Amino acid sequence: MTTQQSQTRNGLNVQQMVQTVEAIKNDPSLARFEFRARNQWINGGENRSTIKDFYGAGAEDTSRSASFEFINGEPPVLLGGNEGANPVEFLLHALAGCVTTTTVLHAAARGIQIRRLSTELVGTIDVQGLLDLNASVPVGYEQIRIKMDIEADCSDAELDDLLTFAQAHSPVCNTVCRPVPVTVERVRHAKAA
Template identity: 65%
Template sequence: MSMHQAARAAQPELNGLDVEAATATIAALKADPALAQFRFRASNSWISGGENRSTIQGFYGAGREDDSRSEAWDFTNGEPPVLLGRNEGANPVEFLLHALAGCVTTTLVLHATARGVRIRSLSTELEGDIDLRGLLALDDETTPGYQEIRIALSVEADCSDEELEALIAEAQRRSPVCNTICRPTPVTITRKAA
């Protein structure tokens, strides 16, 4: 048994996660890979101008439709006045930064816990560059999305610098949102019948 495995076995909770439940989940997924297949959903309705609202509640995972959420979450997308909005909410590209930060953070914590590493503090700062000429079709050579996203992590953990660098690399490699952004992901847009 490694030092990290012994540390995990000795404590019921690490980094806010139930170690026994995490171990059981991993064992269940190894035993039945079909349980690892998840389908997340969101719906969105336009309000006015750049304002629209997304609703998220149900998803399919672990072999069944999830029923743990009694209420949906609503997220209002807006735009700042310089982009013709009224600051109704963060804009979608800002929500993308939020999703990326959350996923990298959660992935790092999950892998730290699996390795028996206690995280004492973790915060991220993100920024990304977009050239609006792509969005507004003013220059066909300009990509409409982010040209680059930078994430600066501040992490204090009970491990060596080498172990921490390995954890950060694993978080970047294993984060579903980071992985989705960093590789071409097919997106299909269809029109539903009215």
């Protein structure tokens, strides 16, 4: 490999990763990001989220020409029509994606080549909390289990250390595992005369 070629590991450009880390070390303000989602109720349990713009690395991002759209729905047993995955399923999707990406990123930083990686997530929830039928039942997931099937060119001890590190540094995993302030504010509209 010549110095002109960029080295990739696990599909990531290692030179770009090093440059990004150095830029943030030199200017920590570049690490501040603001991600945004907009949601529109359609009917019943169906609603649509759109995601396009975000702020990061010191500027508004303009690289996305179109929005990503996600339909939230519910299964019939929860009064829906299977219009899409429900929000707690999307949470599992977000958690799987974040833990996977964090694992891949930090494996690349450690010089570990991943050959195969898949996850299976199972979240248990008792909807009595949602329906306010039992005050002792928590609203939301009671437990989420992630089974990761991974093969990499490192020892079992290095792999265990990587997975522990990835769990501790996954933004979505940390958001789920610690209290995060969430506010809900009603937009007030002027009343017609």
